Amino acid sequence: MxxxxxxxxxxxxxxxxxxxxxxxxxxxxxxxxxxxxxxxxxxxxxxxxxxxxxxxxxxxxxxxxxxxxxxxxxxxxxxxxxxxxxxxxxxxxxxxxxxxxxxxxxxxxxxxxxxxxxxxxxxxxAVYGLPEVNREQIRNARMIACPGCYPTAVQLGYLPLIENALVDHRRLIADCKSGVSGAGRGANVGSLLCEASESFKAYGAAGHRHLPEIKQGLGVAAGRPVGLTFVPHLTPMIRGIHATLYSVLKDPTDGLQALFEERYADEPFVDVMPAGSHPETRSVKGANVCRISVVRPQDDDTVVVLSVIDNLVKGAAGQAVQNLNILFGLEETAGLGIVALMP
The missing domain is CATH 3.40.50.720 (NAD(P)-binding Rossmann-like Domain)
Structure with missing residues (x-):
């Protein structure tokens, strides 16, 4: 034990x-x-x-x-x-x-x-603990830095495109929304029910602490620095992150769905949704899962990736336990077979 x-x-x-x-x-x-x-x-x-x-x-x-x-x-x-x-x-x-x-x-x-x-x-x-990228390094680590919640959703959504150099890495846009639990449990006026309910706002548009972490991870995947506009938003829900990710294809292709399915085929906690899907935050509530869909609106050169996680699970505690399992040679899914809560 x-x-x-x-x-x-x-x-x-x-x-x-x-x-x-x-x-x-x-x-x-x-x-x-x-x-x-x-x-x-x-x-x-x-x-x-x-x-x-x-x-x-x-x-x-x-x-x-x-x-x-x-x-x-x-x-x-x-x-x-x-x-x-x-x-x-x-x-x-x-x-x-x-x-x-x-x-x-x-x-x-x-x-x-x-x-x-x-x-x-x-x-x-320290090893950056995103298992879908650094699984082998995690196995032998002494110190693991568990990724942030926004960085997890954004990187998992972008990785197949960035790793295959399919998009303009200089002009990436991450439009992200989070529930109020992302602000923590400490007393904060902005997180009070009367302040956050029935409202929706952006914050940190000029610069958010997760920006350099995301750029670092995507830069490693790209093999060069990336340009990223990252704007987080606060939504009137308790938990969940929805990342809408925009980028421009270098050469329009119809193979994006297959690309994403192949990249995450062996990943136990990344679910690539069928073509045309719109993943919902409630579908991952309480579960250590990232659900992703990829779309090319009007078959143009813009690609849109939709990525949802529970910020407290795959974006924090669940991912930490996933790292623990890898670190100690356990079944990676041990203790993490939690089905999302609905409704």
């Missing part, structure tokens, strides 16, 4: 990790931490987990976490890089759901996140 710890277990990604791992046949959660909720039992904070855990939140302690085989960080940026180096040196596998290790250019990271990176050597070693 693999013993895991979760640092920052009171947020939405933390409780999703607990929900998923409660049904994992090979994993036991030994430590759950929160400075603000020390002593409170998991089931008292999250009654949906009653009967699944007999643990209370404790203050993060490296000595106790070092007894785990793996530790998840479901924390704001700046936390993982302060604790992860010592855990890694003591033989613990670390999976960071935050942003500390996603971007390789640490000067660029510091500009977007407003602080100096304190673990540059570990950042250089």
């Amino acid at each position: 693999i013993k895991v710890g979760i640092v920052g277990g009171t947020g939405y990604t933390g409780v999703e990790l607990l929900r998923i791992l409660a049904n994992h046949p090979e994993v036991r959660v030994d430590v759950i931490t929160s400075r603000s909720e020390e002593g409170i039992r998991i089931a008292d904070m999250y009654p949906n987990l009653r009967g699944h855990y007999d643990l209370a939140f404790t203050v993060p302690d490296v000595e106790r976490l070092a007894d785990c085989d793996a530790v998840f960080f479901a924390t704001p940026h700046g936390v993982a890089m302060s604790m992860a180096p010592e855990l890694v040196e003591r033989g613990v596998k670390v999976i960071d759901l935050g942003a500390d290790f996603r971007i390789k250019d640490l000067e660029l990271w510091s500009r977007w996140y407003g602080m100096e990176h304190t673990a540059p050597e570990l950042a250089a070693e």
Whole structure:
């Protein structure tokens, strides 16, 4: 049985990790931490987990976490890089759901996140945990940087086109929408029901922290820097991401559906929908699945990819568990056979 710890277990990604791992046949959660909720039992904070855990939140302690085989960080940026180096040196596998290790250019990271990176050597070693791209590197990693939610939906949607150099890589457009859970569980006026309901707005149009992460991933796939316009939007729903991705084909082709189906044929958590489909966020709610469809409107040179995920599952906790499974040589789907909730 693999013993895991979760640092920052009171947020939405933390409780999703607990929900998923409660049904994992090979994993036991030994430590759950929160400075603000020390002593409170998991089931008292999250009654949906009653009967699944007999643990209370404790203050993060490296000595106790070092007894785990793996530790998840479901924390704001700046936390993982302060604790992860010592855990890694003591033989613990670390999976960071935050942003500390996603971007390789640490000067660029510091500009977007407003602080100096304190673990540059570990950042250089960290493997970007998008299994559909880096599965082999993940198997041997000590430190995994779990991708962000928007970057997951956008990269999976664009990869078949970018990898095959079918589109103009200089002029990519990602028009993305997210539910309010993407803002986290902390008190925030903009996330209140009365503020977000019956409304729809863009944010971060001039620049969003996920932009350099997306450009980095697509640039690796393209073998050169890409040009990307990324505009996220807040929608009046709790969870889900819908990415509408636009690009211009170099040579119009009718083989896009087959291209996408072939690229993801062996991927357990990417579902290429039949031609003409319009995937819905509700079809992935609670599940570790990305559903994709590809369209050429009016058979012109513009290609539109529609990509949907649950931001808390394939965009966070589910993908983290997928990485854990690969890392420890388990069945990649272990604990992740969750059917989406409908309605």
